Structure formats: C-alpha cells, structure tokens
Amino acid sequence: MSVHRELDAAGITDPRLRLAYERCRRLNAEHGRTYFLATRLLQREQRPAVHALYGFARWADDIVDEVHDGRSPAERAAELSAVQDRLTSGLAAGTSDDPVIAAVVDTARRYDIDHQHFADFTASMRMDLTVTEYPTYADLARYVHGSAAVIGLQVLPVLGTSVPREEAEPAAAALGVAFQLTNFLRDVGEDLDRGRVYLPLDELAAFDVDRPMLEHARRTGRTDPRIRRALAHQVARTRAVYREAEPGIAMLAPRSRPCVSTAFRLYGRILDLIEEADHDVLSGRVVVSGRSRLAIALPALARSVLARSA
Numbered sequence: 001m002s003v004h005r006e007l008d009a010a011g012i013t014d015p016r017l018r019l020a021y022e023r024c025r026r027l028n029a030e031h032g033r034t035y036f037l038a039t040r041l042l043q044r045e046q047r048p049a050v051h052a053l054y055g056f057a058r059w060a061d062d063i064v065d066e067v068h069d070g071r072s073p074a075e076r077a078a079e080l081s082a083v084q085d086r087l088t089s090g091l092a093a094g095t096s097d098d099p100v101i102a103a104v105v106d107t108a109r110r111y112d113i114d115h116q117h118f119a120d121f122t123a124s125m126r127m128d129l130t131v132t133e134y135p136t137y138a139d140l141a142r143y144v145h146g147s148a149a150v151i152g153l154q155v156l157p158v159l160g161t162s163v164p165r166e167e168a169e170p171a172a173a174a175l176g177v178a179f180q181l182t183n184f185l186r187d188v189g190e191d192l193d194r195g196r197v198y199l200p201l202d203e204l205a206a207f208d209v210d211r212p213m214l215e216h217a218r219r220t221g222r223t224d225p226r227i228r229r230a231l232a233h234q235v236a237r238t239r240a241v242y243r244e245a246e247p248g249i250a251m252l253a254p255r256s257r258p259c260v261s262t263a264f265r266l267y268g269r270i271l272d273l274i275e276e277a278d279h280d281v282l283s284g285r286v287v288v289s290g291r292s293r294l295a296i297a298l299p300a301l302a303r304s305v306l307a308r309s310a
Contacts, residue, residue: 009044017106020099021048024055027100031058038266041259042159049111049158052103057121057151059083059100064128065194077129084122091115111157118154120146128196133211137200137237144177152176159260160253171248175264178241182267185234185274189282192218204230214282221283231279235271242268 003025007018028036028051039050063080071079083101090096090105108115124146134140152172161168184191184198191198197211204210207230217223242264249260273286 006044006047010048011045012048012106016099017102020103020106021052023099024048024103025051027051027055027058038259038263041262043255046158046256048103049107050155052100052107053151053154053158055100056087056104056118060122060125064125073129077126080122080125080129084119087118087122091118107158113154113157117150120150121154122146132195133197133201134199135201137203140198140200143198144180145173148176148180149173150176159256161251162253163251168248168251171245171251174241175245175248175260178238178245179263179267181234181238181241182270185231185238185281186270186286187281188214188231189218190285192282199230199234203233206230207233217282223280223282227282228279231274231281235274235279238271239268 003022006025007021012018012021025048028039039047039054042050060080060083063076063083086096086098086101087104090098090101091108094105094109096102096105104118107113108118124143127143127146131143134143150173152175153169156165156168156172188197188199192215197214201211204214208226209224209230213224213227217227246264249257249264252260270286274281277286
C-alpha cells in the first residue's frame, strides 16, 4: 500500500507511530482534496509529516467549526483546551498516547519545528469560539497569523529550502495567508451560516456593504452589485499576497517545488472561478473541477519525477 511505502521511506518503524501517521493521512484524504492532491507530489518520505501537521490542524478546526452539532461554545472551548494541553504535554515529553498528537510530536522533533507555531495556531482557533467579525484588516491579520501563516512556517522545514530557512520564512508565511484568504472568499456563505464574517468590516463599509446585507444575500441567493465590488476588492488584495509569496517557491528544495507550485496554482484557480462567477459566492460554493485539478497536477507530477531523479 502507498501509505506503507511512505512510512517506510520516512523511516517510521514503530507500529504505534505508523498507525498514528496513517490516521492523519486519512484525515487529509477525506477533508483536504486540493491539499491532499498537492501532497502526492512530494517525495514519499516527506508526506507523513505533512499529513500529521494537516491532521492536527483539521482536528482543532473541526472543534471550533462544527457549530451545529449540539455542543455549546463552553464545551467546544473545553475540548480545545484539552487538545492544547495534550499537545503541550506531548511536545514536552516527546510522545503522546493520542495518535494524532503522537504523529505531530514526532514530526516536530524530526524537523525541529518551533513549538510556538503550535501555540499560535491554537490561540487563533480559540478566537473562533468568541470572535464573529473583524473591524479592520489589521484585526483579521492577527487571527490569520495563527490560523495560516504559522502553517506555512510549520511545513517549511519538511519541504526543505535551497537558502537559509529564515530567508524563506516570510514567503512561506505569506503563502499560508494567501491560501487562507482564498478560503475566506470561497466560504463567505458557509462562514455566515456559522455566524462569522472573515472580511474586514471597514473595507466592506467602503462599498456600502454591511453584515446584514451579506446575510440577506445569503438567505435570498441574490447578490447586490455592491457586494460584488467589495468582493472584487478582496480578490485583488489576495492576489497581491500571492505575488508576495510566489518568490518563495524558488527558495524551496527542488524536490518540493512541484508540490507547492501546484498548490499555488490550484488555490489561485479558486480566485479565477470567483471572478468568473461575477463574485457570487453567497448562493453557492465555487469548486475546482476534477479535470482542472488534473490538468494542473499532471505536469507538476512530471516535474516531481524529474526532481526526484536529479
């Protein structure tokens, strides 16, 4: 099986750790279609670590995002605190009885990942339990640092760099932010259903848009032209973050560039689809088709094979 070859290549031989990494891989495959496809372009020995980092992020994200499952905010906060405590203890001890945390702890040790990145991530997840909107982009940026920028910083050591790691870190963080901002634009409607708005309120107001207008458009499926203009502004800002991140691809180890380049193009394609839909993201969710994903991924696969043989 592919998962066994990946674990063998990574030198993960402990049976409990192998099961832990397998669980993380399943989480990635089930919930992160675009992300999982890009991960397949990494060398086998890199994949388990990326799956572990994604698995933990997915777990924490689900705790705060499953708002209609009957749990109160206090119950979700307690669960998130328990997860954070287990991770902190696991990182300190170098092991954990929880399979997802065991895989993350092992990955952090193997790749010397700064533990502060995990603390920053859970801090942003905690914000989701109480914060439902962001007055300015600066306010949103504080959330996005922990929810996205640190993900790029966590993954960077796994990918490897052709320059000193600290030189590549700003671009890696920017790419995480670009992906997150793209998700915000794609998921405006779903986030409203959860009671949240991840678009800066002052920037919406500049286009005479407010939260009640967004909520009305979500209910009726009819998007006001002012909303379309406000979203076009957000798309333009997100493209600027992609431009900030793009030079970082060349700073990666050659074997990792096809994977990140593919993720870069796949997420960028989401912005294209939003524009093609005339920025109507409230009546439905734009999705990159399987054909488009393959069209982008297949050339990258060829580059990945060449990188492995270099």
